[in-house]
Structure formats: structure tokens, C-alpha cells
Amino acid sequence: MRASINQTGRKKIPVEEVTIELIDGESLLFKWSLSDTDLGDNFEAVLELSAIGNNLRQIVAVNEIPVSGEAKILIKDFLIPQSIVGRFKVVSLNKDGLRFITRESQTLRLKNNKLEGEQGKSLLDVHWDQQLNVPWQLIFEDSEPILKVSDQFENAPKIYSHIVFQTAILPEIFKQITFWLLTEDPDENQNIKIRYWWKLVEEYGLTSEDRGYFTGLIEKDLEIVKEIELKSSEVADKFAVRHKIVQKLSNFLTEEEA
Amino acid sequence: MATIKLSHVGVFNTNGLLQFENLLKQPLDIVKSEVGNISSDASLFTRLACDIEIRPFDTRIELAASLYSMFESHTVLNKFKTDKGFWSWLAAAWLPTLFENSPKSAKLGEQARWILDKQKAKYYRHLLAGPYFIYNHHYPNPEKALSILGGSIVIPGELVGQIAATSDIAFSVGAEVATVLYMDPATGKPKKGASGLGAGSARRLSGAYLNQIDLTVDYRGMNVAEILKILPEEFSRFKQ
Numbered sequence: 001m002r003a004s005i006n007q008t009g010r011k012k013i014p015v016e017e018v019t020i021e022l023i024d025g026e027s028l029l030f031k032w033s034l035s036d037t038d039l040g041d042n043f044e045a046v047l048e049l050s051a052i053g054n055n056l057r058q059i060v061a062v063n064e065i066p067v068s069g070e071a072k073i074l075i076k077d078f079l080i081p082q083s084i085v086g087r088f089k090v091v092s093l094n095k096d097g098l099r100f101i102t103r104e105s106q107t108l109r110l111k112n113n114k115l116e117g118e119q120g121k122s123l124l125d126v127h128w129d130q131q132l133n134v135p136w137q138l139i140f141e142d143s144e145p146i147l148k149v150s151d152q153f154e155n156a157p158k159i160y161s162h163i164v165f166q167t168a169i170l171p172e173i174f175k176q177i178t179f180w181l182l183t184e185d186p187d188e189n190q191n192i193k194i195r196y197w198w199k200l201v202e203e204y205g206l207t208s209e210d211r212g213y214f215t216g217l218i219e220k221d222l223e224i225v226k227e228i229e230l231k232s233s234e235v236a237d238k239f240a241v242r243h244k245i246v247q248k249l250s251n252f253l254t255e256e257e258a
Numbered sequence: 259m260a261t262i263k264l265s266h267v268g269v270f271n272t273n274g275l276l277q278f279e280n281l282l283k284q285p286l287d288i289v290k291s292e293v294g295n296i297s298s299d300a301s302l303f304t305r306l307a308c309d310i311e312i313r314p315f316d317t318r319i320e321l322a323a324s325l326y327s328m329f330e331s332h333t334v335l336n337k338f339k340t341d342k343g344f345w346s347w348l349a350a351a352w353l354p355t356l357f358e359n360s361p362k363s364a365k366l367g368e369q370a371r372w373i374l375d376k377q378k379a380k381y382y383r384h385l386l387a388g389p390y391f392i393y394n395h396h397y398p399n400p401e402k403a404l405s406i407l408g409g410s411i412v413i414p415g416e417l418v419g420q421i422a423a424t425s426d427i428a429f430s431v432g433a434e435v436a437t438v439l440y441m442d443p444a445t446g447k448p449k450k451g452a453s454g455l456g457a458g459s460a461r462r463l464s465g466a467y468l469n470q471i472d473l474t475v476d477y478r479g480m481n482v483a484e485i486l487k488i489l490p491e492e493f494s495r496f497k498q
Contacts, residue, residue: 010474046479052381053340053391055429057478079340079391080376091476097484099476187272188342195342199376208375212279 011036013088013105020049020086021111026076028084028110030060033068039090040102047071048087053079060088082196085109135159136169138176140184144193145177167249175236178206182228185215204238206231261313262355266305267335270343270350274302278350279373286366290354297350303343308332312351314358317446318414319400319407322393325386329394345374345387352386356412364412382422385411392422395429403428405436405460408446416453420460424469430478432468435485436460439496449496457492467493 018032030047039045045061058073075081086108091099136159137148149160159165178201180186181194188194202208214220214228240246270278277296281289296302310328315321329335338344349372357364366372370383382388389407396403406422409415414422421436422428440452440460452460467490471477477485486497 044479046476048478050426050429052376052425053429054395055425055478057430079394083376089476091479097480098488099479101474101476185272195376208369208380212369216276216279 010101011103013090013103015106018088018105018108019111020047020084020108022081022084023072025081026074028073028075028081029070030058030073030086030088031068031070032060032065032088034065036103037065037067039065040092042093043102044091044093044099046089046091047073048089049073049075049078049084050087051078051080051083051085082110136165136173138173140180140186144186145180145197147173163248163252167245167252170243171236171240171245174204174239175232177201178232178235179228182206182211182214182232183220183225201235204235204242206235261311264310264312264351265307267308267310267344268297268303268305268347268351269338269341270303270347274299275343275346275373277302278346279369282366282369282372286357289366290357293350293353297347303347306334306338308335312355314355315411316359317408318389318411318418319393319404321386321411322389322400322407325390326393326397340374340376340387342374342376345384346372349373349384349386356385360410360412382418382425382428385414388414388418388422392428392433396433402437403433404441404446405439405448406433408441408448415448417448417460420464424464426472426478427464427468431480431482431485432464432478434482435468436463438482438486439463439493452496458494458496462492 014035017034018030021029021031023029028049041063043063044059045065047058047060049056049058054075054077056073056075056078058071060071075084078084087105088108089101089104092102093099135149139146139148147160177197181197181201186194188198198211202211210231214224214231217224220228268274274296277299278293281292281296284292308328309331311324315324329339335344353372368383369375370380371385374384374387375381382391389411392403392406393400400407405417406428409418417436417440421433424432427433427436439458440448442449451458455461468477475488489497
């Protein structure tokens, strides 16, 4: 992909050229593969990591950088590693101390963090089940959402990786998970994944007031259940918008017709 | 109020959090008198052996130093550093003491001040976890972030609202720039005009300057003196 230049004169580093991923709770792997390494004479390449409660700057290279490479970065002081987002920038160093950004990446999200990164794929933790007679089913075993995809004809990978499933079904799954969280209020102290589910749902627009209100109701009558359903739909809609679901489906159908 | 010595801390379970949430909807006097029932009800939290002292502090930095020391002395607590149940229990246990020497205008305020809300836009509002996270990040020189650690605990002030709200500023040299500009070294309190909407105010520094130049200048790689040199004229009155 060709680098683009934005209104401030900085060149954008194409999104596929730099990635970050968690190795474990104490370290992170930064990888780069740059199509353009003509970065001038006096520069620093800097990776900034930002998270809830922590920030970190790491100088990746000075004055020259290999076309591709990787760097392991210690993040043991980070309070919530899963909340890390990154920004890679190339900075031109001036004699007067000014540091101008000449190139930068888009916000980097953890490649292998199912919650912070590619949210859609986190829903594809498939539980193989030969007995499943429907294409997919969402269940809540052990107080966490589990997506079962039918494998009786060894079709599961085809189903869950299919664009139609990912565009037409995932928002519905997300809605069901939101509905479950708001009605069941599962104990997040018993299962850390529940915290991440709440965080994810909140990223898609559920406010803490909404959460407090719905989960705080000990008895939920039909009217409240309808309210929860509506709220869950709103969250799922936002999920669909964020992931450009309609556009992806539309593009797929157009390609199929062609 | 005398110092309260406890041999444990707690981690609220779901029911404990719910009870605390519900209590926080009540008037302050009721909350102050009843919160002890929740923070001491063994069915509402998991007990962790740990000696702590709950005592009044004047500023966020003193409270944060005490919390930092608590984590240093009890490594078993490290895994709870971001735990909602833990910070909320701690806030419940500390609540009456925090109001002990506070101005009459002090209010309970929003829930996120007491129950840790780990959204990026809200976590810093927690009255205990907020100062602790900042202190922890700037340690061993937390006084550099005095602009966001120097205020009262229950009434953190606008500097906290403006500077701590942007983590890229709060957890970088930006906090130190705000300290140099807005804190009076003689009194340890904010200079006149630091708050509000006026020229050179903290609101202008974060929203109208640092967050803007961040697009083109790598200011977080510069030192305080270098940043002060490039600040626009409107900030000059705070440089003295």
C-alpha cells in the first residue's frame, strides 16, 4: 500500500506495516515491515504505548531502521495490559530541541487481544459439538458466553469464517451476550472474562448508569425486559456500525452477483 | 477522627458492590453512617490479611503515598491493583475518614468516585485509585505531577479534571509542565487563574495546546524546559 500524506504533512504508515501483540502479561512484541525506510538523516522511531494507568515510550531506532524487524518490550508495570493501544511515529530531531513527527501509524491495537483488537473474532471461540443440529448456538456455560458452531458435517470453519456469518450473525450474538449480561449480572469476581465482556459492551455504548440501573433491579418485569432488549439492540447496532457490517455484506453480495 | 487500624482489606463481591452502589444513592449523612455496615459485612467481601491505617490526609499525594506503601508492603495485593471490588471496598472503608476534614461543600458526587469504573474516560475519577495510578506511574518523582496530585482528596479540583482526564498528558511530561505552570511552589497550591476558561488556563493547556500539537510535535519526547519555550504567549503569566 502506498503511504498517504495527511493535512499536517505527516506521512501515514500503512496499517499492515506495524503491529503490536501481547506475548504474556509482562511483555509485548512490536513488529514492523516498512515499505519506505527513507526517513531522513536525524530521526528517532518511537513506539508509544498507552493504557489505563500507564504510558510508555520506547525508542525503537535512531537514524537508521531495518526494513523489517521486531522488538520485545517489557510491560510488567502496566496495570491493565489488555487496555494497551499503541502509536508508532518517526520523529525528526531539530537542533533547537523540537521534535517534529514526520510519519506515524494509525492507532495500533493488540493483534492477539480478542477484546481490544479484533472484537469480531473473539466471538468465534468455537466449541465443537457433533450433536448440534442448528448452525450455531450461544450458550452460557460456566458463566461465560460460548459460541457453539455445528460441526456435524465438518462445516464449522466454513460457517464461522464465512462473511455472511460474520456480518449477519455476529451482531445478533453480540445482542444476546449484552442481554445476558444485563439480565443475569454474572459475578465478575468469579470469572475474569466477565469483566472483559462488560468492558467490551461498554465500549459499544452501554453506560455505567445503564448497567447500574438494569443490573440493580432485583426483579425484572416484562417492561424492564423489553427495555433491556432495546438497549441490547442499540449496543449490537453500534457493534455493526463500528465493524462496517452492512458495507461488508453489501460488498460481498455485489461480488457474488458479479 | 483517630487513625483506624485494620488487619485486613476486602474485595467486594457482586452483592457487596450492589449494596454499595445502592447506598451511594442516599444522602451523604446516611452514607457516612451506614457505609461501615457494608464494609464490615463479611458476606459482602473477600477478606485479605493486610495491615492498613485509615487516617485523614489533606492531599491526594499523601493518600497516594500511603496506598503506594500499602502495595509495597503487601505484595499479595498486587493482583488487585485494578480490581473494581478491591478499590470499591477500600473507598467504602475510607469514606467517613475522607469527609472528616473536608469542606462543607464536599459531596459524594458521581458513582465513579467511589466504585472504580475502568473506562478510559472515568477511571481517574476514583478518589483512591485515581491518585494512586498517577503516583505509581510518576514514582520515584511523584511531586512532578503535583498539578494532579496536590489537590484535596474529596474535592480534587479543576486541574485534575483538565489534566488527569487525558492520560497522554497525565502520564507523561505533560503533568510536569502543568505542575511548573500552575502550582505555586511556595504554597503547594494552584496559582490564581489556573482553573477556569481564561487565557493560559489548564483547560487551554490540555485542550487547546498539548492535545493539538500532539498531532505534529512529539512533545512527550521533550523536556519541560523545551516545552515551556514553545508555549504560546497566553501561558507566559504562569511561567514566573
